[in-house]
Amino acid sequence: MSDHEQQQPAPRRGKVLEALARAERKVFTRPAPKSANAQVKFLLTRAKGSTKALAERLGVSRRTVERYRAGKLTKPQNRLQAALVEETESEWQPQVRAQARAQASTSRGMMVEVTAYFGFTCTGSSDDGRERQITTDISPTYVKQILELQEAGATEEDLHPIVAEAITESYFTEWGTRADGLRADFTSVSSISLRF
Template sequence: MSDHEQQHAPRRGKVLEALARAERKVFTRPAPKSAKTQMEFLYTRAKRSTKALAERLGVSTRTVQRYRAGKLTKPQKRLQAALVEETESEWQPQVRAHARQQASTSSGMMVEVTAYFGFTCSGSSDDGRIRTITTPISPTYVKRILELQEAGATEDDLHPVVAEAITESYFTEWGTRADGLRADFAHVQSIDFRF
């Protein structure tokens, strides 16, 4: 990928970023912070292959060697972002797996979202508008969301499932009211998940 392509590559959407932030909050130890320790950590995860790590980060093998040797210490913004993202995606896999397993089988997750919510329901008089909603998501929906995330789902794939989860817990109160209501959200201003 050229520098031009990397600069214009699509960033992860707000839902995917929120899921990544939620996972970082369950870490029991802080992830490595310096470029050298991040590079060393990722090097061991790449089975000590400088070439594999360089390809993963989108840099030359010489760049990886220089950071590992401590000759370079201040990465450019793109490399810094890649180091942080890759390190955190590999950090404490068992802790993350435990939190994900518990959330998808018993405890569920909390979601706080500020977005435009529109409704589909016969006889509904509630027009769509910007709302801030904090509500639990059932383990069933958590499992679907996390499975989609692991399968490489896009924001467009995740929005309907998150909207269904919010509809179930917030708008229909687990099926006890507003039968047939369907809420969709768009123009997400902020979203956070909590395991």
């Protein structure tokens, strides 16, 4: 069996986690490396030259990493290509990402655009749940909680309640000025986009 055939499938992230990753990519001031060779070389610098560490991270053999570094292999299969892109972008421009995250969690907040099924819990409410498309700001307090959960390795299920609470506060209760006691849960997320 070749190294390519032994590759494990890439783990899938949920829609909220993927939206956070896309939001971070949008703050890059320079494009990340595109070719497999350049991505491997960049990731090796981040792994302090350890082909073993990078191979484990990518789910391939050391020999495969060495071949890409040397330019003997140039066109990775889809799973490896996705892993290279994800790992490169997760390591690319850490200071730029950190600055955007810090500003969002202390002063600016974030913009969320979501299409999902929203259900409500409120005394005397006759508004049944339904799919809605909502665009609203999330306060820095919630952004901080969301980013801390993401850094702690939270799952999609861990993030849904806090995102729903943030949307409830800014969109449905308008920062506590109406619909006191309303709680919105969202499920069946069709799409979500976040912007720092």
